[in-house]
Structure formats: structure tokens, C-alpha cells
Amino acid sequence: MTEPAATDPAPAAGPAPSHELTTHGVGPHPRPWPDDPRLDPELLANGDTRNVVDGYRYWSMEAIVTDLDTRRHAFDVAIENWQHDMNIGSIVRSANAFLAGTVHIIGRRRWNRRGAMVTDRYQHVVHHPDVAAFLSAMRQEGRPVIAIDNLPGAAMIETAEVPERCVFLFGQEGPGLSDAALAGADAHLEIAQFGSTRSINASAAAAIVMHSWVLRHATP
DSSP: OOOOOOOOOOOOOOSSSOOOOEEEEEOOOOOOOOOOOOOOHHHHHOOSSSSSOOOGBBBHHHHHHHHHHHHHOEEEEEEESSSTTTTHHHHHHHHHHHHHOEEEEEEEEEOGGGGTGGGGGSSEEEEEHHHHHHHHHOOOOOOEEEEEETTTOETTTTTTTSSEEEEEEOOOOBBBBBHHHHHSSSSSEEEEOSSSSSOOHHHHHHHHHHHHHHHOOOOO
């Protein structure tokens, strides 16, 4: 699914609903319902308790994805998945929040979706069987691969030039990126750290890197 800067979409056409807020969203929409093909009749009738911004209330999932596709950002995210990393779901959730183009899963096809909090339904997720297949796909797209790992020789993401069109590649929690991934990357970046720990959580690192891209290339 893949850009002008993200703002909440315009509210659905029709009278402003005076619905009552529920714990996690809005209740049934008062009648008459707005004449808007983006709206889901079931949500209008029963309420919308999904974790979506207010501008998407009552929209069908397909309509939301279609709208997101008109403004996705130019960066992608990739994660190696050799050990069924529990962080992948959280990374997918952050990718949705920062409007990444596509999330690439390298290695095992199955991953724990619990941390994604259903955001994977709104995010393009593509599987690659191995690093070689992933690198080949990125070369065909003309998309530079930027490996994120705190290894000797890595440049600091805080000061490095980060291209607008790219894919950020993250490794497993613990072992980090594989030798094949590091060798195939076009650049190696790390996040500045100032405490005693050697590394930070993989999903936290991914969120920091995505936000770093937003600071450079997107207008809030």
C-alpha cells in the first residue's frame, strides 16, 4: 500500500454527529446517516471502537487504507525474523503511526501480531524468504538499504545524511543484524546513546529512526 504530509482526513460529509463517546471510540451514528461511500454501515449502526484517529471514525478498513495510500511516506522498514522476534508487532505499529510505505519481513513468514494492535490491517507488509531476496527487491526498486546497528564504523543518525527514499533495516533483539544483511546494506547508522546499557530495545530503536526521518522529510 504507498505522502503530502499527514494530517487527519476531513470528516465524513453530512451533519455533525452528536454521538456519545464510548470507552474506546464513538457510539452509533445518529440518523440520517451521511451519504458517503467511505462509511461502513455496520460501524454507523453499532459504533466505532477501533484505535483510529477521529477523522477515520466510521470509515471502512478498505477506505482507510485507500486514503493512507495517497500520502504514504517514501521510507520503508525491514526486519529480520529468524528467531520469531516479539518486537516485530510493535515495529509494525510504529510504521503505521509514522506512515511508512511498506514493512518488509525477512526470514520466517510467521510473526507475533499482538504488538501490532491490529495496525497491520492498514499497513502493507511484504515477506522475503531471505536477505538475498530482500536485497534484490530493493535494488529493483532503487531503494537504498540503511542498516541500523550500533557497530564500529556506523555513522550517527543524528548527523548523517538520510535520503528521503530508503528502507531502514533492523535486526533481532540481541544478535542484531546478520552478516549477510550488514554486508548488503548501502549505509550503516546507529542511534546516539549516553547511558551504561549497550543497546536499546529493537522496537524503540525503530520508532526513533522513523521519527528521525520524519524530522528531516515530513511536515507535521
